[in-house]
Amino acid sequence: MADDVHTNGAVASATDETLTIGDRDFSSRLIVGTSRYPNPQVMLDALEATGTELVTVAIRRVNVEDPAPESHLDLLRRGGYEILPNTAGCYTAREAVLVAQLAREALDTDLIKLEVIGDDETLMPDVEQLLDAAKTLVDDGFTVLAYANDDPITCRKLANLGCAAVMPLGSPIGSGMGLVNPYNLRIIREVVEDTPLIVDAGIGTASDAVTAMELGYDGVLLNTAIAEAQHPVQMAHAMRLAVESGRRAHRAGRIPRRLYAQASSPTEGHVGD
16 A cells, blocks of 8 residues: 555554544544443543544433533543534434534534434334434534444435434344444445444443454444443453454455465475475
8 A cells, every 4th residue: 555654563554544524634533422431430441442532422311501510521622532412312313403503502513423212122213313413404404423224225325414413223222232233234235335333222342342453444433342240441442452453454454265275375385296
């Protein structure tokens, strides 16, 4: 690759290391949630261990109009993190649009993680309402990162609407089930070529994040896997390494799978030849 640089024997690419969402560039490909941590200090330590620059906050669960000192938002801002407000808890397009507009006014950001959920049990996206909200927000100038089902058609429609990133689920939110349908995720990667793809929801451990990145995804968004781990800060560091490792493995290109063995040592020059 023409833009490769060598540092201590490692090969890195400037373009490979940058995740571009809308008009913003991030050196980390890991986006992290900020809920469910045992306490604020563990959250801050875990976020630092991930190397993330972009953190997501549920607007309906914080006081964005009058954040007090030492509040959730204040701690994140002082940590230097860019806030990605989300519409978690919204069940209709109208509701999600209103929450997004509140977030933009209160936080002075056009970034929004769009979630429109169909029910309380599965927390799966409502596709009809999601597409409606995505179109409205894109037309209104938002930089939309849309949380979606692992459905190639829905993901392609969201990309065609102009979403800055499309984020298919690996498995249901908070389930820790990992990537239950990697075949659909592969198809999504094939049909959505020019829009960043980020696996969102269901990641349980580092190997799930590696697999997502090896499939060619541009990033991973997770929360519960770190926040509810037995040792959140250690898991946070593991996730950082997993995303970086999976990205490099994808760029390196794996060998083809073969049904039979293939000797790795040369077969020429054996005694008796």
